[in-house]
Amino acid sequence: MEEPSEEVPGEHNAKEGEEMSRMSDMTPAVAYGDEEDVETLTHADILDIFEEGLARLVQDPLLCDLPIQVTLEEINSQIALEYGQAMTVKVLKADGEIMPIVVVQDASVLDLKKAIRRFVTLKQQREGGMRHISWRYVWRSYNLVFQGEKLEDDRVRLKDYGIRNRDEVTFMKRLRKK
Incomplete structure (x- = not known):
């Protein structure tokens, strides 16, 4: 009969270690300490990117009759309409x-x-x-x-x-x- 293993906070078993190393492989390639690699965007740039994405979103046939400056509430209402x-x-x-x-x-x-x-x-x-x-x-x-x-x-x-x-x-x- 096996005894249950006690986990000590802060220590990781072998499976957790493997999982963490796999997860670290999925992190972005940009190192947060290297300021020269990090691209900085202004608020206006981020708004432009967001509005471009939103414009693509409202081209969907389900959402095409919504205005370009759509709100989350309007999107949710349109989806609720489609689902009855x-x-x-x-x-x-x-x-x-x-x-x-x-x-x-x-x-x-x-x-x-x-x-x-x-x-x-x-x-x-x-x-x-x-x-x-x-x-x-x-x-x-x-x-x-x-x-x-x-x-x-x-x-x-x-x-x-x-x-x-x-x-x-x-x-x-x-x-x-x-």
């Missing part, structure tokens, strides 16, 4: 513009409102016009309406209102009560 874990709700503004808003399948009205806020904020950043929007005012002054029914309760799921993928929700001005 999310849906697109078309939000129609009074000026006729349609905003394609991506939310998860079991999203609530509040989730839709937050997604609209993120969409508008990203759109403003990309267009360069960064003005402040009071979302408290927006939700106090406008309702989201689906087939004549106001989406007033933020806790109710969109599916409970009958909203499915690619359905259209409208911004409608609230009537003032006198």
Whole structure:
């Protein structure tokens, strides 16, 4: 009967030593002590490299309809759409513009409102016009309406209102009560 070997911290057995030597063969050829071999990149250079890689990434057929300055959240939303874990709700503004808003399948009205806020904020950043929007005012002054029914309760799921993928929700001005 073999006795279990006790491992002393800091000491390596023969198998670990072989494994470590194999791993050291996989390390980059650049020695960290040799400053002349290390290539230094500026922040701008790294950003350029990253944006080139990102541009190649969004050429993928799955992600081709995303903007060049895509965010991680937009990529994850697009992937969730492809896997059927999310849906697109078309939000129609009074000026006729349609905003394609991506939310998860079991999203609530509040989730839709937050997604609209993120969409508008990203759109403003990309267009360069960064003005402040009071979302408290927006939700106090406008309702989201689906087939004549106001989406007033933020806790109710969109599916409970009958909203499915690619359905259209409208911004409608609230009537003032006198």
